[in-house]
Structures are given as C-alpha cells and as structure tokens.
Amino acid sequence: MAQIVIRNLRKDFGAFNAVKSSTFTVEDGEFFMLLGPSGCGKTTTLRMIAGLELPTSGEIFIDGEEVSQRPASKRDIAFVFQMFALYPHMNVRRNISYPLVSQGMARAQVQAKVAEVAGILGIESILDKPVGGLSGGDRQRVALGRAIVRDPKCFLMDEPLGALDAEFREHMSEELRALHDRMRATTVYVTHDQLEAMQMGDKIVVMNHGVVEQFGVPQQIYDWPATLFVATFIGSPPMNFLRFEGTVGRGATEVALGEARFAMPALQEGAHGPLVLGVRPEHVTLDDAAPYRGRVLATEYLGTTQIVTLDTPHGQIKARVRSDAPVRVGGATGLALDARTLSLFDAASGRALRSAANAEVLAHG
C-alpha cells in the first residue's frame, strides 16, 4: 500500500480551470475523503490521481514515485465508479477473476485469490450466479471484489454509494469502512455528502471552485472551519452566522455586536469592517437569563434532539437542543453562545481569523 502526495496540482479544460493548485497528502492506509459540491474539482482531482486525466501542471507521487504523466495502467491503482460496471454476460466469479486472468495469473492462484476476496466480502454463496439478477448491494460488493482482487497500491472511489437509497447507503458505508479497517488499504473517496465524509473519513479535503479550502481531521474541520464555505458546507444544520460591522484587535477576548457582547477565544489577528461571528447550532443555548434576545420561529423534532429556528437582531439562527426541552413557537427567549467554540470570520475574504482556539488547526489546513 502507498502514500499519495499531491503537489501544486492544476487542471485546465481549455479556458476553464477545474483544479487551481491543490496540495495535500494521503498517508499510507488512510481513508481519505475528497468533499465538495458538484463542479468543485473533486472528481477531476481523483481522475488525475488515477491517470484518467493528465494534469496541466503539478506533481503526483504514489509511493514516492512521480506518476503524473503516466497512463492509468502503469499506476497500479483500482478505480471504483458510481455506476458499478460489471460484465453482464459473466457470472460473479468470472467478473472478479477477470483482472487476474487478463494479467496471465495461473489458474490455481486465481481460484485461491477469488476465494479469499469472496470471503472478505461475504459473497461466497453468489459466486456462480449471473450478475444480472443481483441486488444493488451485491453488485456493489462484486465491483469492490474486482478492485480488491488485484492488491493495488490504492483504491480510488468516485461516489460509489451515490446511486443507493438512504437506508441502504448507510449500511453499505458501514460495510465499506469495516472492510477498510480490516485491509488498511489507502483509499481516496469522492463524495458531495458531508455526513458520509465525516462518518467514513480519517481525513477530509474540502474543495470549492477548484480550490482546496481546508484539509484535516473531520472533527477539527467541523470545530474550526478555515473559511465561511467550510463552515456552511460541513454540519447539518450548518454553522450559524451573525453578521455585523465592527473592529477587533489582536488579543481581544470578546466581540461587540451592537449592544451585545460575546466572549470568545483570544484573537491572534485584528480585523475591521464586515465581520461574521460563527456558532454551531449545538453551542447555542436557550437561556432566559441571557441578555441577547431572540424569538422562536419554528421547531423540528428529531428524536434525541430538536432544531429550533430563531429570529435574532442579526438574522435567523438555529439551535440544537434536547427534544425534551420545552420550546414555545412565537415565544421570546434569551440566547447564550458557548464562548469556547466561537469562530470569527472576515466577511470580505471569507477567511477565519486566527484565535487561541483554532490557530493550530488552521496552521496545517
């Protein structure tokens, strides 16, 4: 298995710039997520790693070797597509063994290898069935089997669960992750689903408009987004933004939004003009004693928790509170924000200001 290093990678399609200048590293054995909305360049990045597209400039190292201009067949990777392409006229066994047979591997060895892979995926019982009649899940397993059987340096997956319905997708994502935990194969996985990325990934790269917005461990990205885009794209509901005009200096430990003052982690840089105070829904508490006031517009019951939509002097925000907390629609309430968790952004650049809390995360993002 292998480490993948991406350095200053760029891709232009004619006048259109799909990937600007990406730099990140996928460590050996990592389950690595390329996350972003459609058109952000994540699939193009994956296809460049695979060798299905050649970069305009920049470098790709797989296991220390620079491969950016090599064809796909010379990179020893396995690609799993969203639409699992199986050979319809072959049974499961022949579909899985095909890559080995075409490499000229001896028959006995192929048999042993297929049996091993079928065991890993739990599909021994369907090996002799035609692929036509299989369920979506089994087709997916066969497609994975065909990728695994070659022992490639890494797996590249382009929204492999995108075509499945919600319930089944959750099941398959657990299965895929468990498979990874057993095999520890370096995997690069493209998705537009932030929950899937959080749930499955050891690391995440968040992309937007061809630019890497942030790169790191899921929880750290969630807690300390580097940009307004990341703050909105990760989390459901997303981070709340309180927009205001103001001035803050280095060392400040609170911000003033008009009359209201909010304590926050000590800032390491100053800014002025249009600013944005960011707070996650679970860090907003309904507290009648708090001086900052809001009015309840709606509640959404989610079982364990409920989402409360509130009107504030700085726009609508959402709070996540326990579902047994009494909340009256139309009622006024005080709002407290957990000071330890707040982020402050410069509205013009969209960038988070460095503070005592996020400096470490932003330094390697």
Add this chain to the structure above:
Amino acid sequence: MAEVSLHGVTKRFGAEVALNDVTLTVPDGAFVVLLGPTGAGKTTLLRIVSGLDRPDAGEVRIGGQDVAALTPAQRNVAMVFQQYSLYPHLTVRENLAFPLKSPLLRTPAAEIARKVAEVAAMLQIAHKLDNKATALSGGEMQRVSIGRALVRRPTVYLMDEPLSSLDAKLRADLRVELKDIQAKSGATFLYVTHDQVEAMTMATHVGVLDHGRLVQFGTPREIYENPVSLYAASRLGQPRINLLPAGLFQGAPPQAATIGLRPEQIVQGEGEDSLVTRVEHLGDQTRLHLSFKNHDLISVTDAHTPLTPGDIVQIRADRPFWFDATGARIA
C-alpha cells in the same frame, strides 16, 4: 382544504396484496407522512386517494364525500411525483401558470402572475422563470413540478417522495418551506417518503406501513418514544435503534425476545463492560460502536470524547423497549 379518510381499503396486484384493510383519517389541515420501505404500499395508497388506481375493497372519502365515482380531476387533488413531469415546450413560467389557466378556475391574469412569482420565489427558481423547462437541472425541474402543485388550492396535496432527487441543502430548505406553507395555509398534505428526517420534521402525524398494513399512526414523537412494534421502532431514529437478544440485559420481562435501545436509552459509565470498536466523529456528536457480550451496538456520546477503539465503557439499559418473538412491544 378537506379531511381525507380511508375505510378498509384493500388493493391487490395479482397475487400480491399491496394494501391490506387500511383505515386511516387525515384530518383537515394535517400533514400526514406515510413511512415505510420500498414495497410497503405507500405509493399505492396515494394513487388510490388521487383516483389513479381503484381499491378492490373499501372506500375513500374526501371532505366527507365518497369519491369512488369521481375521476382524478373531479377529486381536485394536486399530486407531485418523485419523477418530475413538465411540459417540455413551455417555459418555467408557463408550466407554473398552467394549472391556473384551467377553464374551470378562470383565474385573472394579474392573480396568475402574482401566484407564479410567489411560488417561484419560495422554491428559489425565480431567476429561471423564462427558461425552457428542458433547460433546467434535475433539481430545478423537480422544484417546478412542486411549484405547479402549490399554485393551486386543491382539496389535498398528495406528494410522492418529492424531495428525494434534490441535494441535501435544498432538501433541508424545502422541508422547512413545505411545513411552513402547510402551517400557514392550513392545507391538508398526504406525503410519502422513506426519509425519516422528512417524516420527523414535517409531519403532524406519521402512518407506518408494513407490507400493506397500517401498523401505527401518531405524532412523530409518539412513534419515536412509544413504538408499538419492533418494526415501527426501527422506522425512526439515527443512528438506528439497537435490537439485541433480551437476555443480554437485566430486567427482561417474561416473553421478551428482543430489547430495543435507542442511544438515549443507553447510560454510559455504569453497568457492564463493553468494548469500543470504532469512534465516528460527526461534528455535533460522536457515535460509539460498541461490542457488548459479542453483540454490536451503536451509542452516541460527546463530540469531543477521549474514547478510542480498544477502550472499555460500562453501559446500562435505561427504560428500554421490550419486544416479544413476533416483534410486538410488550414493555
């Protein structure tokens, strides 16, 4: 708007029973969500209310009137399908205005323009009003087809997974919008989905369908907190409810075969040992995958838990659900 009621409705397709003696009342102004996996009978039920299919037995009433003899048009229902169906040669504006131009309605032009603008703004497609319907993305087309239902004032809105083809952000926005429309207008909604978040957040009532039978009907909170069966309990809750052999935990009543534990029914830090096998940080919460007496279960803990795989956590069941061998709830 009107109350919709079904009495003893049964529908067969050949040997298959799609709906089995369903009796259900959608109160006037309610938002009823039918929940169940593929094949549970959700779509068939909608089609029978709309008049697209006829029941083999039983009756359907809309606003108190037996509608057996009425055509879909005469029932004056508005239906939104999972797959959008638009007039490809018309613009978005013309598609939205179309239902209002029906000779039966005689809507004045100014009123049509106002209604179309209002619905387009709500569905975030105002900037596409003059596009041809075919020049839209899939998500935009679906919004237009929802819009075409919303411009009217039908007896009831019937919606069959209208949001399933949209991306997550838009789905979340439209959930709030649809609920808001319903609350403000007092419209009656009968809505089919297999997305439990839609059911939980929008419904005034949820109907749980299992192989053509209505097995529970109540508020989302009633179904989540007081499910009648193992099946109903499994419909709601993320992560899914843990279902384990009853004997693994203390206090099982006689006849109990299965214990059901939602994350909040698992107390951590007391009880018996379980092994942490995987820690999933989802941002606002962390899911703990545990192995307890060789059975897997999932619980939820603080976002910043120090626990890692290999750690031991004590767990105890707190007011769990108990089910008998048939899956019926016994405690």
